[in-house]
Amino acid sequence: MLQLDQTESAIDIANPGIGSFELEREAPHRVQAGRATDALRLRNRQAVTESWNGREELLEGLNAPQAWIPSKYFYDSLGSQLFDAITHLPEYYPTRAEAAIFSRQIGDIARAVGTGRILIDLGAGNCEKAAGLFPALKPAHYVAVDISATYLETALARLRHRFPDIGMTGLGLDMSEGLSLPDSVPDARRLFFYPGSSIGNFTPADAARFLSGLRRQCQQQGGLLIGVDLIKDKAILDAAYDDALGVTAAFNRNLLARINRELGGTFDIAAFAHRAYYNEAEGRVEMHLVSRNAQHVLIDGYEVAFEKGESIHTENSYKYDDASLSALAEAGGFAIEQRWSDSKGYFADLLMVAE
Ligand code: TRP
Numbered sequence: 001m002l003q004l005d006q007t008e009s010a011i012d013i014a015n016p017g018i019g020s021f022e023l024e025r026e027a028p029h030r031v032q033a034g035r036a037t038d039a040l041r042l043r044n045r046q047a048v049t050e051s052w053n054g055r056e057e058l059l060e061g062l063n064a065p066q067a068w069i070p071s072k073y074f075y076d077s078l079g080s081q082l083f084d085a086i087t088h089l090p091e092y093y094p095t096r097a098e099a100a101i102f103s104r105q106i107g108d109i110a111r112a113v114g115t116g117r118i119l120i121d122l123g124a125g126n127c128e129k130a131a132g133l134f135p136a137l138k139p140a141h142y143v144a145v146d147i148s149a150t151y152l153e154t155a156l157a158r159l160r161h162r163f164p165d166i167g168m169t170g171l172g173l174d175m176s177e178g179l180s181l182p183d184s185v186p187d188a189r190r191l192f193f194y195p196g197s198s199i200g201n202f203t204p205a206d207a208a209r210f211l212s213g214l215r216r217q218c219q220q221q222g223g224l225l226i227g228v229d230l231i232k233d234k235a236i237l238d239a240a241y242d243d244a245l246g247v248t249a250a251f252n253r254n255l256l257a258r259i260n261r262e263l264g265g266t267f268d269i270a271a272f273a274h275r276a277y278y279n280e281a282e283g284r285v286e287m288h289l290v291s292r293n294a295q296h297v298l299i300d301g302y303e304v305a306f307e308k309g310e311s312i313h314t315e316n317s318y319k320y321d322d323a324s325l326s327a328l329a330e331a332g333g334f335a336i337e338q339r340w341s342d343s344k345g346y347f348a349d350l351l352m353v354a355e
Pocket of ligand 1: 086094196197198199200201241248251287315316317
């Protein structure tokens with residue numbers, strides 16, 4: 001079938017011994033990258049795209065009984081901008097709720113976390129969330145990790161100016177493949193920073209494996225400052241992922257546009273509808289693209305058929321409560337030290353310490 005060149009990958013992925021984990025929806029072929037030096041490693045997005053084993057993984061997903069598309073395809077340049085727009089929507093409360101926690105309770109958070117730590121930002125993007133904490137947390141070193149290295153490069157250049165006393169490192173890698181930190185990142189007092197409820201995009205089992213991977217990279221006084229979205233009224237959750245302006249719909253359907261552009265797809269984008277809803281039994285918001293009619297799509301010459309009403313599952317966003325959060329922390333080898341929430345109790349940030 002499809003033969004992919006595995007020698008071309010340029011990103012750093014997990015050293016199989018450290019912080020690696022098997023994902024439930026794993027493709028049969030994993031990319032193994034050669035280990036680069038432990039210097040600053042910034043790769044361009046093209047290199048990351050090539051290393052994704054794109055077509056094969058995609059075709060396997062689309063042909064599964066419940067079709068699915070890997071969510072990493074959301075974040076091309078347009079996708080990142082659409083997501084940024086989502087964070088401004090009245091219905092999408094998580095970003096604002098977390099921002100309120102970080103602004104109103106920063107003194108308390110700083111007392112719990114302490115200063116002079118090695119702050120490792122997982123999914124840093126424009127680095128602004130972390131930068132907002134710098135004046136209070138005064139980290140000794142800042143390590144920004146993101147799949148889009150191009151974006152990181154510009155963000156870090158700006159930050160170095162504003163905070164000349166903080167050492168800064170950028171790492172362009174796909175964390176869903178695991179995380180291995182260069183030897184230049186000091187071992188002690190690491191604080192992983194994982195805001196925005198990104199943990200919710202893993203299944204609970206994968207989330208626990210992800211935390212265990214971080215735990216293995218904590219030596220003395222290691223910890224994790226993590227943001228999680230909490231279980232709440234279904235109507236609020238439904239609206240947050242299916243907004244009136246249709247921005248989340250555009251974000252979802254951009255997956256198909258990207259596949260057309262980058263992987264030789266022929267998706268008729270208008271022929272797929274956005275569907276998002278809170279699945280109470282599973283404790284997660286699901287996003288789907290639903291085929292409006294019976295149709296065929298070609299991916300680089302391979303045909304995939306969809307029936308009318310058939311869905312492609314594109315994302316999960318798991319919601320937590322205190323019980324499931326305690327279970328997650330414990331499974332990952334952490335203990336919850338403190339928990340902060342917004343006034344409505346919609347969102348929580350937790351300090352977890354390595355056990
Ligand atoms: N992790 C966040 C959430 O689940 C952000 C996010 C990821 C998201 N994928 C998304 C938001 C898709 C909206 C749609 O809310």
